[in-house]
Amino acid sequence: MLNKLYEQGKDLHVANYVAYGKTADHKLYADEGYKETVTKVEIEDAFKKGRLVIVEGANYLVPVAFGATGVITVVTGETVKTQAWAASAEK
Structure with missing residues (x-):
């Protein structure tokens, strides 16, 4: 059976979590x-x-995707570009 992830009380009525990507350092x-x-x-x-x-x-x-470097996004346009985004805080 697959591992289940349950939402918690803090997630009630939350549609999305928004993070802002700073292109200078690729951090969120x-x-x-x-x-x-x-x-x-x-x-x-x-x-x-x-x-x-x-x-x-x-x-x-x-x-x-999510991995050791953070999350990966894909931007399409004239060329397809992938970008890794890391956390801005240490912990």
Whole structure:
């Protein structure tokens, strides 16, 4: 049987968790001004629940993978580009 991931009370009525990607350092932040950091645990939790959305400028990205380096997104356009996003906080 597959491992079950249950939402918790903190997830009640949450449609998505939004993280802001700073292209200069490829890290994720909790606010548009890149001041409030997020942890790898927070990113992993939102990814596992299928609720993580990353805002990079005008692009809204949905991660396709999670690994040791963080989450991976794909941007299509003239060329297909993958991007790894890491947590901005240490813990």
